[in-house]
Amino acid sequence: MNTAANHSAAIYAARRAKLAAQLGAGGIAIIPTAPEQQRNRDSDFLFRHDSYFYYLTGFSEPNAWLVLTSEGEATLFCAPKDLEREIWDGYRLGPDAAPAALAVQAAHSVADLDTQLPRMLENRNTVWTPFATHKGLEARIDNWLSRVRARVRYGALCPETQRDLCGVLDEMRLIKDAHEQDIMRRASQISAAAHVRAMQLSARMLRAGEDVREYHLDAELLHEFRRHGSQYPAYGSIVAAGANACVLHYRADAAPVCNGELVLIDAGCELDGYASDITRTFPANGKFTGPQRALYDLVLASQDAAVAATRAGARFNDPHDATVKVLAQGMLDVGLLDKNKHGTADDVIASRAYFAYYMHRTGHWLGMDVHDCGSYVEPTEVGKTSERKDPLSGETITNRPSRILHPGMVLTIEPGLYVRPSADAPEQFHNIGIRIEDDAIVTATGCELITRGVPVKADEIEALMRD
Numbered sequence: 001m002n003t004a005a006n007h008s009a010a011i012y013a014a015r016r017a018k019l020a021a022q023l024g025a026g027g028i029a030i031i032p033t034a035p036e037q038q039r040n041r042d043s044d045f046l047f048r049h050d051s052y053f054y055y056l057t058g059f060s061e062p063n064a065w066l067v068l069t070s071e072g073e074a075t076l077f078c079a080p081k082d083l084e085r086e087i088w089d090g091y092r093l094g095p096d097a098a099p100a101a102l103a104v105q106a107a108h109s110v111a112d113l114d115t116q117l118p119r120m121l122e123n124r125n126t127v128w129t130p131f132a133t134h135k136g137l138e139a140r141i142d143n144w145l146s147r148v149r150a151r152v153r154y155g156a157l158c159p160e161t162q163r164d165l166c167g168v169l170d171e172m173r174l175i176k177d178a179h180e181q182d183i184m185r186r187a188s189q190i191s192a193a194a195h196v197r198a199m200q201l202s203a204r205m206l207r208a209g210e211d212v213r214e215y216h217l218d219a220e221l222l223h224e225f226r227r228h229g230s231q232y233p234a235y236g237s238i239v240a241a242g243a244n245a246c247v248l249h250y251r252a253d254a255a256p257v258c259n260g261e262l263v264l265i266d267a268g269c270e271l272d273g274y275a276s277d278i279t280r281t282f283p284a285n286g287k288f289t290g291p292q293r294a295l296y297d298l299v300l301a302s303q304d305a306a307v308a309a310t311r312a313g314a315r316f317n318d319p320h321d322a323t324v325k326v327l328a329q330g331m332l333d334v335g336l337l338d339k340n341k342h343g344t345a346d347d348v349i350a351s352r353a354y355f356a357y358y359m360h361r362t363g364h365w366l367g368m369d370v371h372d373c374g375s376y377v378e379p380t381e382v383g384k385t386s387e388r389k390d391p392l393s394g395e396t397i398t399n400r401p402s403r404i405l406h407p408g409m410v411l412t413i414e415p416g417l418y419v420r421p422s423a424d425a426p427e428q429f430h431n432i433g434i435r436i437e438d439d440a441i442v443t444a445t446g447c448e449l450i451t452r453g454v455p456v457k458a459d460e461i462e463a464l465m466r467d
Contacts, residue, residue, distance in 0.1 A: 009058060009101065009102050009103040010103060011058070011177075011179055012055075012056060012057055012058045012102065012103065013074075013103040013104075015055060015056055015172065016056050016068055016072070016074050017072055018172060019056065019068060019168065019169065019172065020068055020069065020070055020071070020072040021070075022168050023068070023069070023070040023126070023128055024070060024125065024126055025070060025125060026070060026123070026124050026125030026126060026159075027069070027070040027124070027125060027126045027127075027128060028067065028068070028069050028070070028120065028121065028124045028126070028127055028128065028159075029066075029067070029068045029069075029127075029128040029129070029165055030065065030066075030067055030117070030127065030128070030129050030141070031050075031052055031053050031056060031065065031066045031067075031068070031129070031130060031165065032050065032053065032064070032065045032066075032134055032137065033049050033050045033053040033054070033059075033061075033062060033063070033064045033065070034047070034048060034049055034050040034053075034062070034134075035062070035134075035135075036062050036063070046232065047062050048232065049062075049273070050133075050134075051173075051273070051368040051369050051373075052130055052133070052165070052166075052169050053065075053066060054273050054368065055169065055172075055173060055273075055368060056068070056169075057076065057102055057104075058102065059076070059078070059093070059098075059102055060273075061078060061079060061092060061093060062079070063078070063079045063110050064076065064077060064078040064079070064110065065077040065078075065110065065113060066104075067117070067120055069120075069124075073105050073106070074103075074104040074105050074106075075104065075105065075106045075107065075108065075116075075120070076095070076098050076099075076102060076104045076106070076107040076108075077095075077107070077108050077109070077110045077112070077113050077116070078092070078093060078094070078095060078098055078107060078109070078110055079092050079094070079109070079110055080092070080094055080095060080109040080110070080111065081094035081096070095107035095108050095109055114143075114144070117144045118144045118145075118147040118148050118151075121144055121145065121148050121158075121159060122148050122151065122156045122157065122158075123156065123157045124157075124159045125159060125160070125161065126159055126160075126161040126162070126163055127141065127145075127159045127161070127162045127163070128162075128163050128164075128165040128168075129141060129162065129164070129165055130164070130165045130166045130169070131164040131165075131166060133166065141162070145158060145159065166373070167375075169373070170373040170374050170375065171374070171375075171379075173367055173368065173372065173373055173374065174365065174367075174372075174373070174374035174409060175406060175407075175408040175409060176367060176408050176409070176410050176441070177408065180274060180367070181408070181410075181441055183271055183272050183273075183274045184274050184275075184276065184366075184367075184410060184439070184441070184450060185450045186271055187230065187234075187268070187269055187270065187271035187272075187274055187275065187276040188268075188276045188278070188439055188450040188451045188453065189228075189453050190224065190225060190228040190229075190230055190269050190271065190276070191225070191267065191268040191269050191276040191277075191278050191451065192278060192451055192452070192453030192454040193224055193228070193453060193454075194220065194221045194223075194224035194225055194267065194269070195221075195265060195267070195278055195280050195454040196453070196454050196455075196464065197220045197221075197223075197224050198217040198220045198221055198239075198265055199280070199282050199286075199454075199461065199464060199465055200464065200465060200467065201216065201217060201220050202217060202257055202263060202282070202284050202285075202286075202465070203284070203285055203286035203465040203466070206257070206259055206284060206285045206286075207285070211256065212256065212257035212258075212284070213254050213255065213256060213257060214239040214240070214241050214244075214252045214253050214254065214255050214257060215239075215252055215253070215254055216257070217239050217252070217257065217263065217265065218237055218239045218252035218267075221233070221237055221239075221265070221267045222237075225269040228269075229271065230269035230270060230271050231270055231271065231272070232269070232270045233267065233268070233269060233270065234268045234269055234270040234275035234276060234277060234370045235268070235275070235277075235370045236251050236252075237251075237252050237265070237266070237267035238250050238251065238252065238264065238265065238266035238267065238279075239251075239252035239263070239264075239265050239267070240252075240255075240263065240264045240265075240433065241255050241256065241257045241258065241261060241262075241263050241284065242255070242257075242258060242261040242262070242263075242431060243420075243431035243433070244264075244433075245262060245263070245264035245281065245418070245431075245432070245433025245434070245435075246418040246419065246420050246431060246432075246433040247433075248359075248360065248418070257284045258284060259284060259285045260283075260284070260285070260289065261283075261284050262281055262282065262283055262284065262292055262432060262433070262434065263281070263282055263283075263284050264279065264280075264281045264433055264434065264435055265279065265280055265281075265282075266278070266279040266435065266437065267279075268370070273368050274367060274368055275366060275367065275368065275369065275370040275372075276366075276439060276450075276451065277366055277370050277412050277414075277437060277439055278437055278438065278439070278451045278454065279414055279416075279435045279436060279437030280436065280437075280454055280456070280461075281296065281299075281433070281434045281435060281436065282461050282465065283461075283462070283465075285465075286461075286462055286465030286466055287462060287465075288458055288462065290428075291428040291429055291432065292432060292434075293458055294334050295334065295336075295417050295419070295429060295432055295434055296434055296458055297458060298326070298327065298330035298331075298334065298417065299327075299415050299416060299417055299434045299435070299436050300436055300456065300457065300458070301326050301330065302322075302323040302324075302326035302327045302330070302415040303323070303413055303414075303415050303436050303438070303456075305319075305322040305323060305325065305326045306319035306320070306322050306323045306362055306363075306413045306415060307319070307413055307438075307440065307446075307447060307449065308322065308446075309321070309322040310405065310411070310413060310440055310442065310446065310447040311405065311442065311443070311444075311445060311446045311447060312405055312406055312407050312442055312443065312444050312445075313404065313405065314404075314405050315378075315401070315402040315403065315404060315405065316363075316376055316402045316403040316404075316405060316411070317402035318402075319362050319363055319411075319413055320361055320362035320363065323362045323415040324349055324354060324358070324362075325345065325349065327354055327357075327358055327415065327417070328345040328346075328348040328349050328353075328354050329345040329348075331348065331354060331357065331417075332344075332345060332348065334429075335426050336357060336417075336419065336425065336426065336429060337353055337354070338424075350391070351391050352390070352391050352392050355392060356422075356424070357417050357418055357419055357425075358415070358416060358417055358418070359418070360414075360416070362413060362414060362415050363411045363412045363413050363414060364411065364412055365409070365410065365411055366410045366411060366412055366439055367410060372410075374403075374409075375403065376402065376403050377400045377401065377402070377403060378400075378401045378402060378403050378404050381400070381401040382400060384400065384401050385398050385399065385400055386398075386399045387399070405442045406442060407442055407443055407444050408441070408442065409441075409442040410439065410440065410441050410442070411439075411440055411442070412437055412438070412439055412440070413437065413438050413439075413440055413449075414435055414436065414437030414438075415435070415436065416433070416434055416435035416436070417432070417433070417434050418432075418433045418434075419431065419432045419433070436456060437451075438450075438451045438452065438456070439451045
């Protein structure tokens with residue numbers, strides 16, 4: 001059992017206290033963990049806790065609920081001790097041990113949830129739950145509230161307001177404390193080592209004349225993740241050889257890894273509830289061709305510009321804008337876009353002509369979820385809006401000011417280029433897909449790249465793969 005991931009329960013208690021202070025007088029919050037999911041007959045998917053629940057408890061067992069009041073009273077509902085079931089399913093903490101282990105004030109069997117919750121909801125003003133995150137939660141809350149209303153003749157007061165807990169918790173989770181940053185650094189180190197291992201295996205097997213498949217490289221990633229204590233991959237690993245790299249969410253399959261082609265790997269482990277997210281693109285045999293190197297260096301230059309734009313006080317959109325500026329000029333310079341047809345880099349940006357080869361954003365929040373929670377709009381400027389017409393779709397889009405970055409925010413920086421065969425794309429670039437992704441902790445003066453344990457410069461990648 002990974003009750004608190006070997007970290008002090010005081011960290012989670014402090015988070016609960018911070019949340020309780022935001023619930024308002026008479027507030028009560030109800031947060032379930034994730035349900036177990038059946039994979040097939042008599043077999044479940046590997047259980048992974050709900051991120052909100054784990055953020056507040058450090059408790060990773062299934063079938064558990066947290067109830068928190070504005071006075072700071074935390075009650076855990078969890079699976080009761082059952083020696084027969086524990087023989088089959090594993091050790092349970094149990095309600096008796098939970099208060100001391102998790103620093104909660106009370107704990108009960110989850111079997112008592114429907115009995116206890118109506119009483120706990122009595123005489124409360126506001127019920128907080130994470131909206132639209134747990135199927136059936138709303139109906140269950142309604143049932144508990146109906147039982148409170150049935151007691152109004154005995155003087156019970158029923159809560160009149162329900163509020164979404166996600167926004168409050170999202171803001172808390174957006175800034176990573178030192179404890180979280182340390183876990184994310186260690187997760188990044190593990191993932192970087194896995195990428196190195198996959199790169200070297202690809203070159204070594206091809207030099208030996210062996211048949212190399214995407215799943216061989218995927219196996220190296222998984223081995224390195226688990227070898228260093230990671231509990232899971234943070235997401236389904238993308239291992240894309242050749243033209244498959246032009247499919248953004250391609251999953252590792254059985255395609256051959258061939259001499260002369262690039263391999264794109266987008267993979268990261270999850271460690272103690274926190275994700276890492278790294279992408280590297282490398283030549284399968286360890287040596288870039290001329291066209292591959294030209295596009296790779298362009299993507300890396302755009303990432304360098306994005307990294308330079310990532311700092312406290314900047315906007316979340318600034319790295320993306322810096323990336324697009326470099327890519328737009330570079331596409332014209334290498335001939336991906338025709339200057340006679342598309343004009344200057346500013347014209348390329350205004351018309352979004354770059355979108356044919358770069359169709360995603362440059363980053364996202366990272367944390368307990370690989371696409372972590374948190375608004376991308378600056379909360380102090382939500383009311384400031386402007387409208388623009390998208391030049392590609394013709395759709396009218398409402399713009400709001402992008403989020404101001406603060407120390408402790410963690411985001412990815414991941415530009416790319418994806419060239420599918422077309423009449424407009426020079427043939428030497430066909431089927432080249434490149435993405436370079438690193439994880440960055442925002443600091444007061446810039447950002448800390450925590451994933452550079454795997455090389456990113458083309459010369460360094462080639463040197464690594466020669467070894």
